[in-house]
Amino acid sequence: MLGVLFLADVETSFSLFGVLVILTGYLMPAIFGRDQQNARAIFFINLLLGWTIIGWLIALHFALKLSPTDKEAIASHQLRRHRNNLIS
Numbered sequence: 001m002l003g004v005l006f007l008a009d010v011e012t013s014f015s016l017f018g019v020l021v022i023l024t025g026y027l028m029p030a031i032f033g034r035d036q037q038n039a040r041a042i043f044f045i046n047l048l049l050g051w052t053i054i055g056w057l058i059a060l061h062f063a064l065k066l067s068p069t070d071k072e073a074i075a076s077h078q079l080r081r082h083r084n085n086l087i088s
Helices: 003-028 026-030 040-047 052-064 068-087
Strands: none
Touching: 003 026, 003 052, 026 052, 040 052
C-alpha cells in the first residue's frame, strides 16, 4: 500500500515538473524580454498569441531585438576600440 502511494507522488511530481517545463518554454519570450522597454507588450503578445507558432516567434523577435540605447552602447564601444587600434 505504501509503495502505491509513493508511486502516485512520483507521478504527480513528474507531472508538475512537466507542466513547469512547458510553461517556461511557452513564456520564454516574456522571460527574455523582461528588461526591454516594451516588456509589457511582449508579455501580452506572448500570452495571447503565443499558442500560435507565429505569435510566439514574433514575441521572441521583439524580446531579442536590441533597443536603441543598446545599439548606441555597441557603436560607442566599437568606436573606442577602433580609435585605440588607430593610436597603437
